[in-house]
Amino acid sequence: MTKQYRIPGRGRVNTARRVTFTFDGREFQGYEGDTLASALLANGQHLMGRSFKYHRPRGVVSAGSDEPNALVAVGSGPALQTPNLRATQVEIHDGLVAISQNRFPCLKFDLGAVNTLAAPLLPAGFYYKTFMWPRSFWDKVYEPIIRASAGLGVAPTAPDPDQYAFRYEHCDVLVVGAGPAGLAAALAAGRAGARVIVADETAEAGGWLLSDTTSRIDGKTGAAWAREVVDELNAMPNVRLLTRCTAFNYGPHNMVALNERLTDHLAHPAVGQPKERLWQVRAKEVVLAAGALERPLVFDGNDRPGVMLATAARTYLNRYGVACGRRAIVVTADDAAYRVALDLKDAGVTVAAIADLRPAPDGALVAAAIRAGITVLPNTTIQRAHGLNRVCSVELAQLLPDGSVGKGHQWRADLVLMSGGFTPSVHMFSQSRGKLVFDEELGVYVPGQSAERERSAGACRGVYRLDRVLEDGARAGAEAAAATGFDGSAPQWQTGDLDEPGRGGFAGALPRRGKGLRAMAFVDYQNDVTAKDVKLAVREGFRSIEHIKRYTTTGMATDQGKSSNVNALGIASEALGRPVEKVGLTTFRPPFTPVTFGAFAGHAREFLFDPVRRTAADGWARDRGAVFEDVGLWQRARYFPINGEDMEAAVRRECLATRSAVGIFDASTLGKIEVVGPDAATFMNRMYVNGWTKLAVGRCRYGLLCRENGFVYDDGVVGRVAADRFHVTTTTGGAAGVLNMMEDYLQTEWPDLDVWLTSTSEEWSVIAVQGPLARKVLAPLVDGLDISAEALPHMSMAEGSICGVPMRLFRVSFTGELGFEVNVPSRHGRRIWDAIWAAGEPHGMTPYGTETMHVLRAEKGYIVVGQETDGTATPDDVGCGWAVSKVKKDFVGKRSLALPALKAPDRLQLVGLLTLDPSEVLEEGTQLVARPDEAVPMHKLGHVTSSYFSATLGHSIALAMVAGGRARMGETLYVPVEGRSIPVKVTNPVFYDVEGARLNV
Amino acid sequence: MSDVMTASQARFDVAAGPDLRRWVLQGRDAGLAAGAAAFGLSGVPDMLRTAQVAGGTAARLGPHELVFFAEPDRADAIYSALQAGLKDIPSSLVEISDRQVAIDISGPDVELVLSSLSPMDFNIRAFPVGMATRTLLAKADGMVWRTGPQSFRLEVWRSFVPYMTEYLQKVACDVRF
Amino acid sequence: MLLIRCPYCGDRAEIEYANAGEAHIVRPADPMAVSDEEWAQYLYMRDNPKGLIAERWRHSHGCGRFFNAIRDTRTDRFVMTYEMGQPRPTIDSEAAAEAAR
């Protein structure tokens, strides 16, 4: 491929280093330092994409992040492709693979382009209008079509193999943008000694200075000056300059998110190098130096490839050494485009004419253009651009004094450069909640009152001339530094040969001759919104700019109104007959440009996604092939299959072994709270529904905790270690919540109590030894502690040691069998587990998991908070009314329990259910009804909360919450399931050892 | 603009911290004062500051909370002294030796590594040597104590150690670039 | 992410905290002595002002203390934070205007 559009001696690319890449499967060459857009333009390729709705051929319009058209996917393979990148920002490297988007089957010939012929049928609000009716069409016709055609690009389908990094950072002054204003600000703040971060989305700091070859700063070119400033900044230890780093979100309290791309520009990233890094920067002060965006002009065919922003052509010429065409027509409302024309002419490009919308352009640049022999046509507009995959000619026409448009004349051109003036980039300012104000003179919105500790500088607040930009930036930097306690003076520079951009401008659709019924004049290229669409929205009654935005979709998607915002406002303003400043402005939403999901995920993937908490005996259980389940962040052994057992078989075996001999269970994940202080019993009395005053030291009690609304919140066994010390246990999932609730009451309601709370959940490993042989197993291990029924009866505790390790031993049972829970400091957990296992194995000890634990407790009718309860169950509802103290004056929830609704006899109450067929195991969560033949919707009486097959009893058992359940003992209810109803008998929820004889042995 | 980028040398080290015994003391001013005195300190450390005695460190992690760390050979003596000193003063002393585990991190990149885990400012001006506080380290609660210009001790609950260690190692790779 | 000043630890990022609802809601000294209506009022009824609100926060991932804060619900700007047990301070109009900005 020849480099026919490369201009020798121009540009900052490294012509000594050729780079080979592919675009849509075709091989191209560029130079190191090229973007994908500049390299393609150097090869004469303007066509880079298809539009979203009409699939019209589209060329590159800009040279920066405001590019609405040239969206490409980069990378190959199902995992590596990143869609929706702007070709203007993609840096080429050897081996880069890029493909265009929204095309079918190929870029030059696209079947979807027939949508253009159907354009009259695809007006604003098309989706809202068309897909309303008939209802039945939605699922089968409309939705699949919308899904197929919606969205930009294609998401990768395989997991992303790349690494992404994340970092919080703090600084005194964050500078967004490293153009002239940003560099001046950073220098001022850095020299004053402040901690400074400067972030720029491009590969090289300097901004517009890298495209401007004529202005001089201290006698140097802008690029040379920028290089010196960058060197000075890089030498300062208090300054961090980040390139390829986009500030994309301005959060509250000056927290700004940056997305740094680390490897996208590299052919061979280092092993382990993260692809991107997300920064969350908390800045004491922020300087926004985001620059300004040139506005397109809105005319028929303004989306033809070869029609582009004037200053973009200057960037391609001076930064990349690329001429965007051979014969250019310039259409402008601002002086800046004249400089572009002069530069192009100087580089050998024919500038056929400059059409100026203004009646009498008179700046120095205008004179210079005329002097250079360029035809200048004042008071002239463009009617349309012709051409399909590339513009070939345009029609220019004179603006007549009465406001109409005169007869058009055809001009041949392969490049149309448009300039509607400049729009300050106020996206970040708007995100910060700052108030935008309309500047009458400039005809655009500029930053007004700041909401955050922030100031804007330079072109992003409408200051365009280079000397003023530098002064504005330096002052902003110095002031920001001073506000954080670092005083310094604002640096000053001598400037020369300055242009005066930004004095003109145009907003809205260009005037045209005739009605232009078939004209396609685009306001928002990316969303394929035309001037007609905006006018139509107004005609159809939309008045608010926010509604017009949603109805037409202008200013949405990745573009967020960068190029379209002001023109859309201009058209709406004209259609509404209201001045622009009265039309209002839509919100600029984050992100400023799209950010990959990988960057947001950062390190939090796979093992680092969430902490995985394992107990001391975890390795033992894994060695035995236990199947685990997640309980909160914990991993708990669910069952221990042997010889290929399934869960059902394993659980039967574990249940029978525990009831007949002894089982061992890891209960370490239970929450534990040490409640200590002279007022410990008083505090317990106020928190729990139970009474604690009379609980003797060395005894335990089942504690039930309600919320203030009277509903059960948590439960657990509580042991009194000393008069002023309780060992409280909570559910595994409730540990943090219970401690928080206790602290809440203690700190907020009862700060006078002398009691303090300490989480000891992870201090103790807890080994439950349950079954008739439990005492036999433990007795030889507990270093002489008497654990006989007399010395250590059910619901008591003792401190001692086991195998020489300090121990708190609880005589408690969640199985209904003789049981102990051995608490040892967790560093010893595994050793003591092994010791108990060694002692227990000769007695037929069987390890069991959470599933067996659930079956055993259900046989005893013991509730599990969160399974039987759902946040609306009182203690009495779940059969625990016996635990509620009748003598205490107050406890959390007591007043609510006295409310009539919480005492109603038809509340859901805990009952047992037995199926007629003993092998029929009900589904948990299924509903209960009175009659099987009831008409739908049936009246629900309750639901099944727990259901298992009980090997011990030889039939299935279930627990259920049933309206007025305790008065229904013996009744038959029905569980309607697919195609039938299962009859069940309501029973006592305690199925096994009702009198509790097995506990007290 | 180089086409190839290489990682700098590892400038960060993560190691298991020492085996320590630990107690949390909570109480009102008198309780903290008595505990600090029994521990051998001249006064209660300021909020988020540590103070050291032979074989032990006290960290003021809350307005009503002191955490004592003791080396094993001094632990029994320190515990006895604390019990004796707090005998008649309403307070709570609870052993948490096994609840948490120490991880020592050090090296020139140590601030960068911590900045990847916690939104606190670890610049030495904001987080001087001797400062200690609890914060969130990624998704784990943890204590961070600056033991030197380039060294910190972290403490996390025991079950979070594998997560924390792996996280630190992962981040240490990233910050080289 | 908000920056919130713990009265004990200083400025910390929002993720270290948990919001704990409206402040200065006093639990009746003798709940059994109040009417059902009064109890329901205490339990459920909260202000939802557009403007300054007094609310509780807990520095749950830091020192663990609950404290009070005055925040403007429109701007998320904090006027001040103060310890539990202190009465709701009166905010002068200048500070309120600054928070509303």
Ligand SMILES: [Zn+2]
């Ligand atoms: Zn705090």
